[in-house]
Amino acid sequence: MPRLVLAMVLVLLAHPAAAERLVVSLSNHRVQITSSFAGEDVVLFGTVEPDRGQAALKQGYDLVVTVTGPRETFRTRRKERVAGIWVNVDSREFVRVPSYLAVLTNRPVADIANPETLRSLQVGLDNFLLPQRIGPDIADTVRNDPYRVAFVRLESEHGLYREAPNAVTFLTPTVFRAAIPLPADIPTGTFGIDVKLFSGGALVARTNSALEVIKVGFEQYVADAARDYGLLYGVVTALIALLTGWLASVVFRRD
């Protein structure tokens, strides 16, 4: 019996304010890629419903929005000088990691909670689990592992990974807004959105949502044809090439 009480106390400590409710909504659940697509911002709106009156508000809330794109496997390669020329000498595989990863917060991640909490809740690019294939094992490495650092940096340079400490704005102490920037070369598929609410360095509420990035119309038709009817698609492309070449020689004929 004392053991059960202890367990209950621990549960209560772990979720000191589990009664807080988090409600979020997206400006757009379906991002359509058309011929004029050049990237888009999806806006996430939400409110916190504090359950313990105004007392909890004094501490203020912190919000972390983590957006993860469809999973993909990447290989990070490292060059070294061998006999005067630069050669890929070593590589690491990042297994089924998000092709898009955005961590949007209202202030720097390190200020929101202590490192252990951030680590266990995978808050921030440094703490997000990025499993690598190392020999027969698949595991994440320490955050300053050179391959991990290089991988995050290269993805960030492409605008596909980002950590934005000012992307979440609290319009009132309980109403917030966050812009999710989707770059032009965004992968298509389902994007998971994980919203975590912190108060006084502890997680008080959590919810999630999702958005879908899809090609529509002509773009979808072409992409589907390329994937599902490769041979026909190739033959048609080849015929277009011949037709274009022939047309030009007719148009430019000088006799």
Place this chain on the structure above:
Amino acid sequence: MQTYLPVANLPVDIFLVAGMGLAVGFISGMFGIGGGFLMTPLLIFIGISPAVAVASVGSHVAASSFTGAIHYWRQRALDLALALMLLGAGIIGTATGVWLFTELRELDQLDLAIGLAYVTLLTVVGAVMIFESARAELRARKGMPPILRRPGSHHWFHGLPLKFRFKRSKIYVSVIPVWAIGFIIGFIGAIMGIGGGFLLVPMLIYFLRVPTAIVIGTSMVLTLITMISATVMHATTNHLVDVVLAVLLMIGGVVGAQFGARAGQHIRGERLRLLLGILVLLVGLRFAYDLIVPPADAFSLRPVRDV
């Protein structure tokens, strides 16, 4: 004006891409080369993934070489028999090359292999062409007659059996060196993702002594057939051919190739070879630069198909 590429998954500027097609098409029509060795790096530079670039360039090269080939066909400057003979061996070379391509890609040494192949071939071929054509040019300046054909200076392979007369090219030669050249072009083309025109042109000129004008038309027929099959193969196996990108490149390419082919015919053979030699050498040195100079970033990323 931007448009979204449905397979490459990114938007590009229509006029920029068509302009690139035009410029490369001009060079390709002028020298009888496909221009893949120029276009692929350009596409990668504007942000298209190397795999999509290599797969989509083929159809652009096919369109440019088809319009060029029609032009030379009308001028009767094309040896179909020679082209078909080269092609037969070329297919075997391509198959061997595709196999090695896959092996090297698995080992993450494809970039290196391509880089080294480019540097070695382009600098050597470019330097030889510049040297030879400059000498011919100097002779012409001094008023000496150009060396058209030296009957006594046969290569050793002229003694080989299976002789065949290529009427249009005005050569009578064993088919063994023709097959060898075809195989080498197919092999190297598959590894480097190019048609191999810039190699074929000098090889036909210097080894088989085919007249320059005929070489260009013949090379275009060969490039056309290889690139058509490459497009279909890439579309069937990798599904990475972007038809929107291809069409944009083609439209620029065919117009450029028309003007290029016309410009090429107004330039003397040795001067044309000198220009091509310089172009080839420059691209070769550019690749050498990439291999020798420390890269801005020692790390690079490559997506892997999930297993």
